[in-house]
Structure formats: structure tokens, C-alpha cells
Amino acid sequence: MTTPKRKLRSAEWFGTADKNGFMYRSWMKNQGIPDHAFDGRPVIGICNTWSELTPCNAHFRKIAEHVKRGIYEAGGFPVEFPVFSNGESNLRPTAMLTRNLASMDVEEAIRGNPIDAVVLLVGCDKTTPALLMGAASCDVPAIVVTGGPMLNGKLDGKDIGSGTAVWRLHESLKAGEINEHQFFAAEAGMSRSAGTCNTMGTASTMACMAESLGTSLPHNAAIPAVDSRRYVLAHMSGKRIVEMAHEGLTLSKILTREAFENAIRTNAAIGGSTNAVIHLKAIAGRIGVQLDLEDWTRIGRGTPTLVDLQPSGRFLMEEFYYAGGLPAVLRRLGENGLLPHPNALTVNGKSLWDNVREAPQYNDEVIRPINNPLIADGGICILRGNLAPRGAVLKPSAASPELLKHRGRAVVFENLEHYKERIVDENLDIDASCVMVLKNCGPKGYPGMAEVGNMGLPPKLLRQGVKDMVRISDARMSGTAYGTVVLHVAPEAAALGPLAAVRDGDFIELDCENGRLHLDISDEELAARLAALAGTDNGGRGGYQRLYVDHVLQADDGCDFDFLVGCRGAAVPRHSH
Missing domain, CATH: 3.50.30.80 (IlvD/EDD C-terminal domain-like)
Incomplete structure (x- = not known):
């Protein structure tokens, strides 16, 4: 069945036979792009947070290439562009300071360019909310592709979790339980592949939030960064975003109140990070959904934590994926009446429940049954x-x-x-x-x-x-x-x-x-x-920090800037050269 063609946003740039159309097409052709790329096919932006200073995202060039393959296969025209990459591991004083800056970069890059839909390449903590915030303010079709978690860390023949191991080992060092040699022996073994932290830290949490919100394809959250299935998912996401552009499946149709309630319940079930409270509030504020702290009590409390992952439990993200990943968790919640809105729409055009109703569940130790939870009440x-x-x-x-x-x-x-x-x-x-x-x-x-x-x-x-x-x-x-x-x-x-x-x-x-x-x-x-x-x-600060201090909202309001809250849409004034 052929999807009926809609009028695409990019046609305002490339679809005219006048001077402006001539100039827009001509400038793009200096990259070796042929005439038929401008025949009305969807222009798909690939919003890339690749950076060698953000080690969690340093493999994104390869992921972007697989996204492009999917876009080409589906008849789209991919255009990759960089945005501010705020990695928590290196950036001082904290990546949270620049989350809103990154979101502004994303929003204006999407709105100001000839893009019909966008693939959001996210990984390290703040890139996921920043890109979703920016895209939500434009309300274009968008799909999230996460970089995936690192392989399990190794020390003394045992698994160690990135981040979590640092806290534990440092406390042991200060207590005199281990020496400096033992402490530094963990340094290389903790981070032995590309990807984000392999614990249920903020990066893994926000990847799960993106999937439970319906903004990514199933299994996006947990596939290890270096697993070939991560590249397959990137390819399929590229293919799907072209269809979304034709369908007009924008973020406002995905990021509904029901989607956020599903995410809050999911966060409790996975033992997710407290940072999700701030980031979900900020994303909701951009799309116009009212979310309050009391929602975390009303929806999250009383939910059992099913995922036995560090720092709350024992295992790491590799085991989580092999046990069935987030679809297995969502199926377990749904079968026990704990998925608030199973019919919520997701980016593949199906409901959340349709995506997970037959999800395989391979390991009851890693993803526990409802009657044997890690913690009976894991809600924030x-x-x-x-x-x-x-x-x-x-x-x-x-x-x-x-x-x-x-x-x-x-x-x-x-x-x-x-x-x-x-x-x-x-x-x-x-x-x-x-x-x-x-x-x-x-x-x-x-x-x-x-x-x-x-x-x-x-x-x-x-x-x-x-x-x-x-x-x-x-x-x-x-x-x-x-x-x-x-x-x-x-x-x-x-x-x-x-x-x-x-x-x-x-x-x-x-x-x-x-x-x-x-x-x-x-x-x-x-x-x-x-x-x-x-x-x-x-008063002594200038530049961006001055802007931040003057306009940042408090934590219960998501720490967004007061002037960024709300959806401004994708329309831009026409410009004549």
C-alpha cells in the first residue's frame, strides 16, 4: 500500500521554480547531490550529538550512517547536522547547565532549516531530554535513536558497573578497605566499549523514558552500543521516520498526558534515576502537558521495582537486554494491570501494548515477576x-x-x-x-x-x-x-x-x-x-551563566528557562533572497 503524499515542509525551500528554489537547490548541489533528491521526497534531519568530548556519544558517526541507509531505502533525503553535545563525564561545572542551551540549538536548527522530520541521536544523560525538548517545541515528526549502553565492566573477574563502581570503590578506598593500586585497576576495565553507563543511571533511565513515552522503536533503550542489532535499529528508525513524515505523525500526537503517565510508572519499575523527574517535567512543558510532582506519588508510588540492576540491584544493562529489555518490563506491567495507558500511540504507528504484548521474557532474576520484586514500592x-x-x-x-x-x-x-x-x-x-x-x-x-x-x-x-x-x-x-x-x-x-x-x-x-x-x-x-x-x-557571572541564573526555573518546574516553556511550532517567516 502506498502512503498518500502530503505537502512537505521542505517544499517551501526546494519545491519552487523561482529564484529562491534555484538558490536553495543550487547551494545544496555543491555537495554532489543530484536533481532527483529534490523531487518532493521527505528531507529528514539527523540531529547528531556526536563529539569526542562526549565519550558516550563518540560512536554516533557510525550510527548516523546506518540511519541514512534506512532513510534512503524508504525514499527519503537525509541531512545530518551537529548540535551542542553536553556530556556529563567531561563537561564542567555540570552538563545540566547546558541542557537548555542544547535544546535551544536543536529547536532553532530544526525550525530554521528545510527539514520535514528528524532523527534524534542521543546518548549521554542530558542529550536525550535536550533533543526531545527542542524537537517538542517545534512539534515535527521525530524519532529517538539512542547510542546504547557500554558492555559490562570487568574487575577481578567480576562485573562492575560504570559510575556505580566509582562511588563504591572510592568509599572503600577512604575506609582503608582497598589500596590505590586496586582502586585504579578498575579504571580501564570499567569503560571497555563505546556507549553510555551500563547501570540504570540517568542515560539508561532516559533511554527507557524515551521508549516508554513512545518516541523510539521497541528495544531502543537496552541494546548494547556495540551490538550489531543497535545498527539494525538505527536503520529501521531511518526507514520509519520517512513514513512518519508522510503520515504527519508529529510529537504532539505521541507525547500526550497518557504517555507521560506510562513513563512515570515505568521509571518506578526499572528503578530509574531521580533526574527523570526534572527531565520529564521539562519535556512535558515544551509540548504543553501539565505534569506535577504529585503525579509521581499518584502514579509511581506502590509500583514494584522489577529490574534488578545496579545501583539498586545486581545486574547491568547487557543482562537487561538479554533478559528482554524494556518491552519485557512493559509486558509484565501490562499483564498485571500496571500499565496506565496501554493504548498510547508510539512512533511505529502501533500502541505501546501492541508493541510489547508478546515480548519475550528470558530471565526472571534480571526482570523479576510482579510477585517477587526487587523492591515492593520503587516509586520516586x-x-x-x-x-x-x-x-x-x-x-x-x-x-x-x-x-x-x-x-x-x-x-x-x-x-x-x-x-x-x-x-x-x-x-x-x-x-x-x-x-x-x-x-x-x-x-x-x-x-x-x-x-x-x-x-x-x-x-x-x-x-x-x-x-x-x-x-x-x-x-x-x-x-x-x-x-x-x-x-x-x-x-x-x-x-x-x-x-x-x-x-x-x-x-x-x-x-x-x-x-x-x-x-x-x-x-x-x-x-x-x-x-x-x-x-x-x-551578580559576578556573565555570558550564558548570567542568562541561566536569571531565567532558570526551580527543580519542581523542570529547570527549563521560563521563556522556553511551550510549543512554538515549526513555521518560520519566508525569506526572499
Whole structure:
């Protein structure tokens, strides 16, 4: 059956017989493009975050070539273009600072160029939300192709997980349990192939979010980066995006309220990163879907974590794929009435349930049955109280169960430098029952809300065998990290949120079951302390950081820029040369 042809956006550039059409076609022909490429076939953009400075995405040139093969096979005209590549591993102070910048790059590149549809090549943490945010603001047909996770890391004949191994080994080093030789022996073996972190960190989480949202083909999230099936998926995605361009299957038809509810439930089932809370909110804001922190409680809480992956569990992304990948998880949820909206539309034109109803399930240890979950309630815990009036988050699957209800004395670090200086002090007045509090690491305070919320414990306590403590901050933490860590406290300290008023010796109560985070001082005392504070002075910064601090929204609003929220569409004013 031949798909009926629609009027394509690119025809405004290449489809006219006047001076403008002449010039647009002529300039493109200097690349050796033949006449028949301009015969009305869809022009498909390949939005590539390849960069050798983003090691997770350094293999994307090869993936892009396979996407092109699929586009050519389906009768499309591929055009590859670069966008800002913000990799978490190298970029300082944090890739989150430039997520919105990358999204602006993507949005304007799509809107301003003769593109009918776009393939989004994503991998390292922030590239997935950034590209989806930018494409959503244009509302063009779009499909996500992820770079895939690395192969399992190896150390002493055992598997180790990227990111997660670093936290564990570093704590062991500080505790004197291993020496420096053992610590550095893991360095080469941890990252032994192309790809993103092989744990359920933010990159794997967001790949799963993209698939559960319906924006990628089935199995996109988990195929290892160096598995030939990753290239097959890239090819098939290129083929499919041409069909989507003809069908007019835009992102607004995929990214519905129902799709986001499916993603929230999926995040709980996979033990996904807390960073998904911020990124899903930002993507939803671009497409015009209202998403609130309470949705994570209403939809996510009570959902069992089925995927036994580090940092919450034992295995790595290789095993996850071999066990059936995300389709197996979605099938297990759907068969037990836990998939909120099985009929949600996906990019292949089928419903989410149609894609997974017969998905194979190969390993009940890696993807557990509903009656034998890794954690009975793995939903992100949303906390509120006088310390976080606009909310905070905690990941129960990465926490110590005995600390999820806790009251302790605050030990306060005013900023990251203060923490680094104070944490190694052998005279620091701290014990295992204390609550570590880190301020001024939120969106405005750092700026960029770095992944420093999972503060390392004091070496003197590590030597005593202490493995976990309650930690609270306005920062984020890596999805590869673990511990009883309260994050994204809003409003942040730099915006004079209540966190700014916490002092050494205050008592703080955490009650995850009831969603409560309480600073044990009177309302009058809290108000008086805040009134006496001047806030963090960000006036010394210029350039992009100035723009960021002036316009970034708080964590509960997704940390997008206030002027970027909303869908602006793909229309551009016509220009006559």
C-alpha cells in the first residue's frame, strides 16, 4: 500500500521554480547531490550529538550512517547536522547547565532549516531530554535513536558497573578497605566499549523514558552500543521516520498526558534515576502537558521495582537486554494491570501494548515477576514540608530501608567547597545518626544543579563501618549513585528557600512513607532566619551563566528557562533572497 503524499515542509525551500528554489537547490548541489533528491521526497534531519568530548556519544558517526541507509531505502533525503553535545563525564561545572542551551540549538536548527522530520541521536544523560525538548517545541515528526549502553565492566573477574563502581570503590578506598593500586585497576576495565553507563543511571533511565513515552522503536533503550542489532535499529528508525513524515505523525500526537503517565510508572519499575523527574517535567512543558510532582506519588508510588540492576540491584544493562529489555518490563506491567495507558500511540504507528504484548521474557532474576520484586514500592518518593514547600525527591530503591523514617541532628555545609573542606576534618562533630545538609548547589546556586547530592560520608565514619546516612540538598545526584539521599529541595537555598536557614544542631525529620521533610524549628524562627539572609550573590557571572541564573526555573518546574516553556511550532517567516 502506498502512503498518500502530503505537502512537505521542505517544499517551501526546494519545491519552487523561482529564484529562491534555484538558490536553495543550487547551494545544496555543491555537495554532489543530484536533481532527483529534490523531487518532493521527505528531507529528514539527523540531529547528531556526536563529539569526542562526549565519550558516550563518540560512536554516533557510525550510527548516523546506518540511519541514512534506512532513510534512503524508504525514499527519503537525509541531512545530518551537529548540535551542542553536553556530556556529563567531561563537561564542567555540570552538563545540566547546558541542557537548555542544547535544546535551544536543536529547536532553532530544526525550525530554521528545510527539514520535514528528524532523527534524534542521543546518548549521554542530558542529550536525550535536550533533543526531545527542542524537537517538542517545534512539534515535527521525530524519532529517538539512542547510542546504547557500554558492555559490562570487568574487575577481578567480576562485573562492575560504570559510575556505580566509582562511588563504591572510592568509599572503600577512604575506609582503608582497598589500596590505590586496586582502586585504579578498575579504571580501564570499567569503560571497555563505546556507549553510555551500563547501570540504570540517568542515560539508561532516559533511554527507557524515551521508549516508554513512545518516541523510539521497541528495544531502543537496552541494546548494547556495540551490538550489531543497535545498527539494525538505527536503520529501521531511518526507514520509519520517512513514513512518519508522510503520515504527519508529529510529537504532539505521541507525547500526550497518557504517555507521560506510562513513563512515570515505568521509571518506578526499572528503578530509574531521580533526574527523570526534572527531565520529564521539562519535556512535558515544551509540548504543553501539565505534569506535577504529585503525579509521581499518584502514579509511581506502590509500583514494584522489577529490574534488578545496579545501583539498586545486581545486574547491568547487557543482562537487561538479554533478559528482554524494556518491552519485557512493559509486558509484565501490562499483564498485571500496571500499565496506565496501554493504548498510547508510539512512533511505529502501533500502541505501546501492541508493541510489547508478546515480548519475550528470558530471565526472571534480571526482570523479576510482579510477585517477587526487587523492591515492593520503587516509586520516586516526593517529600514536602517546611524544609521543602515546593517538594524534594528521594529514590527508595537506592536507599537504606531503615533510614526512610529518621530524625537526626543537622551537620550543615554551606556550599560544595565548604563540604570538601569540612568532611575530612577528624574533629567534625558528626555520627551515623546525623543528617548531612548541603546548600547552594541548586539550579541558581551552583549554577546548573550539579550531581553532588550524594555526598561522600566522613572518612572517620567510613572507617567505623558506616555505609549510609541521610543526606539532604538542593542538588541532583548521578543516576548511577545510591544512598538515602534527599534531592532537588525546592525552593533552593540560593533562592532563599527554607534550606538556606538550616543550622548545625537543628533536628530534621524524614518520613518517606508519609512524604514529609520537616525542619524542627518554629515558623517564626524560620521566617526570622530567612529574613536575616541576603541570599547567594550571582551578580559576578556573565555570558550564558548570567542568562541561566536569571531565567532558570526551580527543580519542581523542570529547570527549563521560563521563556522556553511551550510549543512554538515549526513555521518560520519566508525569506526572499
